[in-house]
Amino acid sequence: MTTRAVTDVRTGVYRFPTPVEEADGTFTWNATTAVTVQVSAEGVTGLGWTYSAGAAAALIDGQLADVVRGRDAFDVPGAWEAVHRAGRNLGTRGLFAQAQSAVDIALWDLKARLLDVPLADLFGRVRGRVPVYGSGGFTTLDHEQLAEQVAWWRSVGCRAMKIKIGESWGRRADRDLERVHQLRDLAGDDVALMVDANGGYSPGQARRIGSALDDLGVTWFEEPVTSDDPEDLRLLRGVLRCDIAAGEYVADVYEAGHLITAVDCLQLDVTRCGGYTGWLRCAALAAAAGLQVSGHCAPSLHVPVAAALPELRHVEWFVDHARLEPLLVDGAPSVEGGALVVGSSPGHGMTLSEGAAQWEVS
Numbered sequence: 169m170t171t172r173a174v175t176d177v178r179t180g181v182y183r184f185p186t187p188v189e190e191a192d193g194t195f196t197w198n199a200t201t202a203v204t205v206q207v208s209a210e211g212v213t214g215l216g217w218t219y220s221a222g223a224a225a226a227l228i229d230g231q232l233a234d235v236v237r238g239r240d241a242f243d244v245p246g247a248w249e250a251v252h253r254a255g256r257n258l259g260t261r262g263l264f265a266q267a268q269s270a271v272d273i274a275l276w277d278l279k280a281r282l283l284d285v286p287l288a289d290l291f292g293r294v295r296g297r298v299p300v301y302g303s304g305g306f307t308t309l310d311h312e313q314l315a316e317q318v319a320w321w322r323s324v325g326c327r328a329m330k331i332k333i334g335e336s337w338g339r340r341a342d343r344d345l346e347r348v349h350q351l352r353d354l355a356g357d358d359v360a361l362m363v364d365a366n367g368g369y370s371p372g373q374a375r376r377i378g379s380a381l382d383d384l385g386v387t388w389f390e391e392p393v394t395s396d397d398p399e400d401l402r403l404l405r406g407v408l409r410c411d412i413a414a415g416e417y418v419a420d421v422y423e424a425g426h427l428i429t430a431v432d433c434l435q436l437d438v439t440r441c442g443g444y445t446g447w448l449r450c451a452a453l454a455a456a457a458g459l460q461v462s463g464h465c466a467p468s469l470h471v472p473v474a475a476a477l478p479e480l481r482h483v484e485w486f487v488d489h490a491r492l493e494p495l496l497v498d499g500a501p502s503v504e505g506g507a508l509v510v511g512s513s514p515g516h517g518m519t520l521s522e523g524a525a526q527w528e529v530s
């Protein structure tokens with residue numbers, strides 16, 4: 169045991185119902201589950217979480233806690249390697265990567281708190297404000313509900329907004345384009361339009377829809393086809409004017425490496441790609457390919473690394489997470505003038521909220 173040994177690893181599962189059923193092109197949901205991890209050393213506690221399923225907490229409790237306990241709290245990359253190796257026979261991606269992400273974020277938060285510095289400064293802050301874009305626009309929303317979201321994004325200064333298209337696996341293409349028109353009318357001419365098909369179109373359909381989106385002035389076409397096949401993304405990138413974006417399911421540098429020649433902007437999610445350690449490694453690959461990075465979802469958690477990445481384009485201010493993060497934690501950063509403000513508190517500045525107990529799954 170070292171003097172700064174991690175002594176405690178505790179998990180929690182919190183389920184936040186959505187106000188109404190929500191859907192994108194290829195998935196429907198009515199709640200978001202946050203799996204939290206708290207790690208302690210010398211009486212100081214760090215917090216991390218991922219958006220996943222309760223199974224991620226079981227994985228941490230049963231497989232990962234023992235790997236982390238007793239390790240030097242300052243050796244976060246060493247803990248990352250040890251946890252990654254512990255996943256060899258389970259598979260290190262998907263659910264495992266989400267569990268590992270929560271642990272890694274908690275350990276970085278703990279280290280920064282032990283040092284009494286903001287996590288953004290520990291990583292090397294290059295900016296004090298992290299630009300965001302408004303994101304939501306589910307296919308289940310009616311015009312009035314979309315108008316409410318757009319009004320919210322405008323009220324906090326978002327200059328870029330994204331809606332879901334690819335409804336019903338691409339079977340409602342006319343409605344998709346009609347809703348992009350609605351977004352332009354609601355958002356105004358000074359807002360960059362972005363869409364996300366969540367892999368709902370076939371390659372040929374994506375070319376035809378993409379051409380119509382180009383005519384509508386859309387600048388961002390996310391997962392026009394499944395990102396499981398980077399070659400199809402690469403071909404679309406060659407024929408469309410809008411940027412092709414993907415990367416939200418990337419779990420490690422190898423998966424990031426498959427995408428960097430297929431996209432114009434690489435998306436990375438700290439709650440899925442191995443936490444802050446994994447995010448910064450994948451972001452370095454993007455930088456080497458001359459690409460910018462956009463943070464996927466989990467806006468509060470992205471702030472420390474987004475503040476430290478010169479090649480950052482923006483972070484996704486996703487309505488479900490923007491709504492629930494202030495309920496889950498105290499100290500969630502706010503959006504002002506279209507940007508998340510980087511705080512000056514030690515760590516990432518967030519602690520589990522007492523009020524979160526009412527959302528906890530027992």
Ligand SMILES: [Mg+2]
Binds near residue numbers: 364366390391416
């Ligand atoms: Mg997406």
